[in-house]
Amino acid sequence: MNRVGLLEFVACYTNLVTRLWADEGAGVRLVADPRAVLAESGLCIPSDSRAEVIESHATDLDLQGRLDVWNEGYSTGTFKLLVPRHDIRATNELDESTLGDLAGGLAAPLGTLVL
Structure with missing residues (x-):
């Protein structure tokens, strides 16, 4: 091989x-x-x-x-x-401001996990 x-x-x-x-x-x-x-x-x-x-x-x-x-x-x-490791589960919720930024194509702030 x-x-x-x-x-x-x-x-x-x-x-x-x-x-x-x-x-x-x-x-x-x-x-x-x-x-x-x-x-x-x-x-x-x-x-x-x-x-x-x-x-x-x-x-x-x-x-x-x-x-x-x-x-x-x-x-x-x-x-x-x-x-x-996959320690973070989909139980985390994003606040409306972060969701709006994501939907608008803006980068997530450093340290923010995007699921």
């Missing part, structure tokens, strides 16, 4: 993270059988390797950094996937 390139990694990684955030059952499956869940997202690893999923903060590394950590698996035999 060849190292994964950035565009391929971003597509597969985005698919996986989106599924994890949308479906709590996907996270349970990822812990129980990481190889299968990773393969479903397009991130296949050699049969003699192992997968390690590490929950991280979204700001720990950029996508290139996450790819570099993943590709180290080709040397070490352990493929590490850094998955950002």
Whole structure:
């Protein structure tokens, strides 16, 4: 198997993270059988390797950094996937001023989470 390139990694990684955030059952499956869940997202690893999923903060590394950590698996035999936590649920509400700014196309103030 060849190292994964950035565009391929971003597509597969985005698919996986989106599924994890949308479906709590996907996270349970990822812990129980990481190889299968990773393969479903397009991130296949050699049969003699192992997968390690590490929950991280979204700001720990950029996508290139996450790819570099993943590709180290080709040397070490352990493929590490850094998955950002999804601590914020859709229970947060935006006030009318922020909603108006968003609808008008204005950028959200720094530190404001847009769900």
